[in-house]
Amino acid sequence: MNKTSLIFKHEFLRTIKRTGFIILTLSLPVLALLGIGVFHVVSGITKPPAEVTRIGYVDEVGGFEQFTTQGNITLFQFDTPEAATQALIQKDIKEYFVIPPNFISTGIIKRYTMQKELVPPATTETAIKDFLSSNLLAEKVSPSVIARIEAPLNLVTTTLTASGAVAAEQGGLTNLIIPGIFSLLLALSLLISSAYVLQGLGEEKENRLMEILLSSVSTRQLMSGKVLGIGAAGLVQVVVWVISIPLLLNLASSSIGGFLSTIQIPPNFLVLGVAYFILGYLMFSVLSAGIAAISATVQEGQGIASIFTLFAVAPFWFYSPLFMFPNSPVWVVFSIFPFSAPVLVMLRLGMLGVPAWQLIASMAVMVLSIVGGLLLVARLLRTYILMYGKRPGLRVIVRNLRS
Amino acid sequence: MPAVEVSHIVKSYTNKVVVNDLSFSVNQGEIFGLIGPNGAGKTTTIRMMMDIIKPDSGEVTILGEKSSEASKNKLGYLPEERGLYRKLTTIDSIIYLASLKGMGRHSAEEKADELLHQTGMLPHKRKRIEELSRGMKQIIQFIVTIIHNPELVILDEPFAGLDPVNTELVKGMFADLRNRGKAVILSTHQMNEVEELCDRILMINHGRSVLYGKLAEIKSRYRSNSVLVEFEGKLGEVPGVREKRTHQGYVELVLDGNTTPGQVLERLVSTGMVINRFEVATPSLNEIFLEVAGKNHE
Numbered sequence: 001m002n003k004t005s006l007i008f009k010h011e012f013l014r015t016i017k018r019t020g021f022i023i024l025t026l027s028l029p030v031l032a033l034l035g036i037g038v039f040h041v042v043s044g045i046t047k048p049p050a051e052v053t054r055i056g057y058v059d060e061v062g063g064f065e066q067f068t069t070q071g072n073i074t075l076f077q078f079d080t081p082e083a084a085t086q087a088l089i090q091k092d093i094k095e096y097f098v099i100p101p102n103f104i105s106t107g108i109i110k111r112y113t114m115q116k117e118l119v120p121p122a123t124t125e126t127a128i129k130d131f132l133s134s135n136l137l138a139e140k141v142s143p144s145v146i147a148r149i150e151a152p153l154n155l156v157t158t159t160l161t162a163s164g165a166v167a168a169e170q171g172g173l174t175n176l177i178i179p180g181i182f183s184l185l186l187a188l189s190l191l192i193s194s195a196y197v198l199q200g201l202g203e204e205k206e207n208r209l210m211e212i213l214l215s216s217v218s219t220r221q222l223m224s225g226k227v228l229g230i231g232a233a234g235l236v237q238v239v240v241w242v243i244s245i246p247l248l249l250n251l252a253s254s255s256i257g258g259f260l261s262t263i264q265i266p267p268n269f270l271v272l273g274v275a276y277f278i279l280g281y282l283m284f285s286v287l288s289a290g291i292a293a294i295s296a297t298v299q300e301g302q303g304i305a306s307i308f309t310l311f312a313v314a315p316f317w318f319y320s321p322l323f324m325f326p327n328s329p330v331w332v333v334f335s336i337f338p339f340s341a342p343v344l345v346m347l348r349l350g351m352l353g354v355p356a357w358q359l360i361a362s363m364a365v366m367v368l369s370i371v372g373g374l375l376l377v378a379r380l381l382r383t384y385i386l387m388y389g390k391r392p393g394l395r396v397i398v399r400n401l402r403s
Numbered sequence: 404m405p406a407v408e409v410s411h412i413v414k415s416y417t418n419k420v421v422v423n424d425l426s427f428s429v430n431q432g433e434i435f436g437l438i439g440p441n442g443a444g445k446t447t448t449i450r451m452m453m454d455i456i457k458p459d460s461g462e463v464t465i466l467g468e469k470s471s472e473a474s475k476n477k478l479g480y481l482p483e484e485r486g487l488y489r490k491l492t493t494i495d496s497i498i499y500l501a502s503l504k505g506m507g508r509h510s511a512e513e514k515a516d517e518l519l520h521q522t523g524m525l526p527h528k529r530k531r532i533e534e535l536s537r538g539m540k541q542i543i544q545f546i547v548t549i550i551h552n553p554e555l556v557i558l559d560e561p562f563a564g565l566d567p568v569n570t571e572l573v574k575g576m577f578a579d580l581r582n583r584g585k586a587v588i589l590s591t592h593q594m595n596e597v598e599e600l601c602d603r604i605l606m607i608n609h610g611r612s613v614l615y616g617k618l619a620e621i622k623s624r625y626r627s628n629s630v631l632v633e634f635e636g637k638l639g640e641v642p643g644v645r646e647k648r649t650h651q652g653y654v655e656l657v658l659d660g661n662t663t664p665g666q667v668l669e670r671l672v673s674t675g676m677v678i679n680r681f682e683v684a685t686p687s688l689n690e691i692f693l694e695v696a697g698k699n700h701e
Binding site (some may be wrong): 010215 | 475488499503566
């Protein structure tokens with residue numbers, strides 16, 4: 001095994017054994033499974049009873065006698081509010097409402113219940129509404145028209161491509177969910193993995209292990225083994241998430257349904273997620289290595305690195321304007337700017353998608369930044385990794401790099 | 404074939420020449436002292452020998468080959484500023500650092516056990532490095548330096564932080580290395596250790612060689628023309644003695660240019676006085692160091 005592979009293996013194993021790494025890696029699948037489990041427990045406890053709910057009403061207008069069965073709710077008419085109240089006290093009915101004489105002009109319905117609640121239950125409100133409209137329209141229009149008035153539209157939108165064909169990417173709010181969660185995790189993974197590089201090199205410099213290591217390996221072997229080893233651990237983390245997202249989504253969709261079944265994963269999302277992690281990680285880790293080289297202590301290095309890592313999370317600060325104006329050219333610029341590109345591109349994928357030329361430009365700029373950064377950082381490491389004490393100023397660094 | 408051949412190496416940092424046209428060689432089977440005041444260029448010279456940094460000009464050859472990545476496995480290096488992975492266990496630290504010197508895991512563990520046993524550190528094999536005392540860490544670092552059976556061992560201030568017992572233990576291991584034909588370069592400010600252990604020395608100052616050669620020859624070169632005498636009775640005039648300096652318990656006789664210490668001894672014996680000690684005065688390495696470093700400082 002060559003020396004780069006030895007360092008790679010050492011760093012990979014050291015990283016995946018870290019408690020923080022294990023917690024973060026398992027957080028997505030465990031939390032999602034927990035969420036699904038909690039949903040089932042809660043929904044099992046609060047599941048609406050299968051038996052019919054009895055609701056009373058007092059008709060002070062007259063003519064509200066039909067359609068007294070609305071789903072699981074059965075309506076019972078009372079002659080007076082007092083009679084309805086007695087029935088409520090004796091728990092013959094769950095609640096009752098009064099249709100006052102001026103209902104037609106005011107629309108007011110008076111509802112009485114012994115339950116404390118923030119808002120009326122949607123099922124009850126819908127049942128009362130449908131009962132009223134059905135009685136008002138009875139014998140004036142056909143039942144199908146009544147049904148249409150009660151549920152006037154079911155909007156089904158189809159996005160077409162420039163050629164008029166149905167687009168593979170149909171968009172929608174639910175598309176934001178997976179890219180949103182993933183970009184948050186991607187930002188965390190990028191920052192934590194590159195912080196491991198900074199911490200590792202910084203500690204080796206600070207505790208003077210560096211000189212022992214460099215008496216056995218070259219700066220290039222040390223840096224490449226470390227960056228690739230920690231990066232591979234980070235990649236394992238991202239792959240665990242990327243694989244678990246569709247699996248968990250299927251599980252949630254089949255067991256919970258509802259809006260979860262409408263969530264879509266944008267096309268190329270998984271491939272781009274892995275690609276942007278690799279590029280983003282390489283860029284931030286190369287930068288971290290350079291910072292570790294010039295910093296006297298790990299703490300000092302972390303302080304400097306935080307300036308650059310702010311760019312990685314910046315897209316989250318501008319989430320509202322990004323959501324409101326997703327077509328702004330500002331986002332195109334920041335999708336190509338290498339520090340903000342990984343997270344921003346992932347977020348934009350879930351909104352309106354990212355055109356191919358922007359993806360190519362963004363990746364090309366990142367690759368160039370990584371290559372340029374590597375050349376620069378290799379010189380920084382050779383010059384400063386064995387210099388202890390005060391951090392050199394920017395002017396001194398530039399002068400040393402030139403000489 | 405010398406273990407190390409350093410030929411006219413020069414190293415500068417931002418217009419400051421740190422090592423200036425330095426040449427020396429170290430033979431196999433010798434302990435070589437590399438001494439000099441702080442900032443003289445010792446560490447930079449060592450780093451160039453270890454191929455950690457490259458000289459601007461000149462050449463370093465290790466066992467006949469130009470210093471390179473490949474030669475690193477033949478070298479053992481204990482730097483002055485040294486550390487270990489605090490969270491790793493003793494054995495894992497040794498095995499990892501030995502593997503970077505080309506050792507297999509199995510042979511590294513076997514050799515580590517042997518050295519840990521030899522140094523009395525075997526009970527601490529599974530402890531984390533952060534649980535060890537400073538002296539124990541020093542021993543582990545020394546084990547890491549020699550575990551791969553290097554041909555050349557470079558030790559920068561190896562006795563710093565060691566108690567007298569461990570100092571003797573490490574000295575014994577140096578002697579063992581020399582006896583096995585290994586070259587040992589010892590860089591230290593402790594001149595008594597250099598005098599005790601080294602066969603030859605190089606003293607550098609301001610990046611240049613100021614003293615180089617066999618220790619005995621250098622001491623002889625700096626010998627003052629005087630003898631130290633402890634005696635009973637009264638010391639009168641001694642022919643050939645230019646000056647008498649009285650110290651606590653003994654007298655230093657400074658000879659004139661034409662008299663040898665042997666002649667003075669004969670003359671003293673002929674007076675019938677009781678002589679308890681007669682010694683040719685040679686300066687300690689520390690005195691030579693102070694004189695040379697001071698001269699260069701001026």
